Amino acid sequence: MKIGFDNNKYLQLQSEHIRERINQFGDKLYLEFGGKLFDDYHASRVLPGFAPDSKLSMLMQLADQAEIIIAINAADIEKNKIRHDLGITYDVDVLRLIQSFTDRGLYVGSVVITQYSGQKAADLFKSKLEKIGIRVYRHYIIDGYPSNVSLIVSDEGYGRNDYIETAKPLVIITAPGPGSGKMATCLSQLYHENKRGIKAGYAKFETFPIWNIPLKHPVNLAYEAATADLNDVNMIDPFHLDAYGVTTVNYNRDVEIFPVLSAIFEGIYGECPYKSPTDMGVNMVGCCIMDDEVCAEASRQEIIRRYYQALARLAKDMGSKDEVYKIELLMKQAKITTDLRRVVGAANERAEKTGSPAAAMELDDGTIITGKTTNLLGASAALLLNVVKVLGNISHDIHLIAPSAIEPIQKLKVNYLGSKNPRLHTDEVLIALSASAATDHNAQVALEQLPKLKGREVHTSVLLSDVDTKIFKKLGVNLTCEPIYEEKKIYH
Known part of the structure; x- marks a missing residue:
């Protein structure tokens, strides 16, 4: 296998950058971990040389001051959503994550069920976790999210959510997969911490899309293919472009939520410490690509694999035509066919x-x-x-x-x-x-x-x-x- 990514450089740069961000805040930092904390096989496929457990290796260096909260969407529990790289449902993967973190000496403080609206499957899962001694909290659907800022940042919005009790200065928010509500969990906690007189900070560790490579780079297109069922869209960060005159890549959900985050920070500090969604991130992956063409070719192959996986899910009545159509569009943008x-x-x-x-x-x-x-x-x-x-x-x-x-x-x-x-x-x-x-x-x-x-x-x-x-x-x-x-x- 040809190597296109310098994993050792990545471990050094990334850990240094996270420590710098921790030092920017005082009482507590909520660090959202996007993607997989370990077993990140998507990253290892599109960035040959990336170790699937790289992020976990960095976290181990902060184990004495960190605790983990695992978020899972109630709708994903209800529909038995499957993590396709492992072939297990998201709720089962939560149990696997808890065990894996615990086996490595990391402290899992609790599980939060997001987008909760009375789903029976979510209630059963909550009871199951509580029986084995895991604390479980519920966060609710907020009407008009994320546009209705006045409702979101109120006692009827984030204030209605359970306050997650934490004990460590660094709180890692992770999940079985995308769409689990990690960022919303962090923002809700910032609101509750502020009401309790605690000035908490927030940062985002999201591997994809990579902010400092082109928008239509195959690596970034492969991320869109991987999240086609969520209809995520990579886009130029308009806030970063306006603030600095520099073009960077982010994705729609982060751009949409940024005004909410900015409003919350203004309530805490009087001003927002970040000028853009890109500023929130601590991702150094793009700085460690050592052979761009190797990573580009690996990503083209990943897009095709995702296309066949979407077709298979559709044939089994587990997917949608829209997911297939989106990946077909991405293949056209990448100028590839299945012949590759x-x-x-x-x-x-x-x-x-x-x-x-x-x-x-x-x-x-x-x-x-x-x-x-x-x-x-x-x-x-x-x-x-x-x-x-x-x-x-x-x-x-x-x-x-x-x-x-x-x-x-x-x-x-x-x-x-x-x-x-x-x-x-x-x-x-x-x-x-x-x-x-x-x-x-x-x-x-x-x-x-x-x-x-x-x-x-x-x-x-x-x-x-x-x-x-x-x-x-x-x-x-x-x-x-x-x-x-x-x-x-x-x-x-």
Whole structure:
């Protein structure tokens, strides 16, 4: 993999910049962490070299003075919104985040349920958290938000929200994903702190969009593609341009909320310390791009992946046409087509030739390996075996798993477990390969190649089962699928 981002430089510059911002305020600083605090795989894909846990590494340096609040939108709980990179719902991810932070010695003070309007699922989740000792607060929908400043900055607006009790000088606000209400939580707390005589500050740590690269740079377009379901729009920060005469990039929600933030700060200090949404940020990512073209190409690939993911969600009645249309527009702006993703053509061509589902993977050197559907194996399972043979310099003619070993598994699936598909899925073929490795040297060599699959590109000619999808995610491959089912059914 070509590296386009200097992660060590980033850790140094970013931590220094955050400390400077903390020193600007007195009693307390609310620091909104946009994106993922760890497991930031989007950033690592579009900025090759960026470590998924970079932000967590910086936070660990401030652990003694920091506490964490996790925000989750009540509507996301109600509709079981899924974090697609992990395949789990947002409410489950809150539990995962709490455990992960706690395991690292970080203090999670509470969870706040935002946009609350009596959702039953949110009430059940609140009870579940409280039973395990987690404090839970509720923030409510405010009519006219974010335009009705007089209502928002009043006892009927932010004043109606629960006041979140905090004990540390640095309060980190994070969430399972975008649209969770992190900024609104911070602003609500500023209002409540002011009423209690505490002068609290606010800063924003948002990786994307990157403020000091062009508006239509592929990295910034990839962020729009990643948030297409929210309809976020990158835009020139008009406040920054007016104040400094400098063009910077921000996004619509931050620009829309800035007058509200400015009004709140005026109530606290008599004036707003920030002249623009860009001023609020502490993001140094743009200063650490060491190879612009590498990051640009990685971002073009990400946009295409997001396009196929949107198509797949639409095919499964989990997405919308508007999301697909938006990403199609972004692809036009980036001047790219799906042809740029080489595994797409390879998988579809193999499927057309064989008349059955096929899969393709691109290796580091550009070699593309394909797998076809057989009587014994599904296309994804066949692809895995073909790839590990190539990586392990094993002849294609050698059977890593004897057909005589596969047949009993098929019998178990069909005769005893009620499966209608006798072909082995990826999880089953990997278990069979592991069993063969105990007595077969080639199978052992093949098994040792699996870590090399991380970050590789894979495309399949049909939508995969949940089992195959999860295995590919565990292997760390970047998977896309054609938005069609292998069989035409009304229930899958």
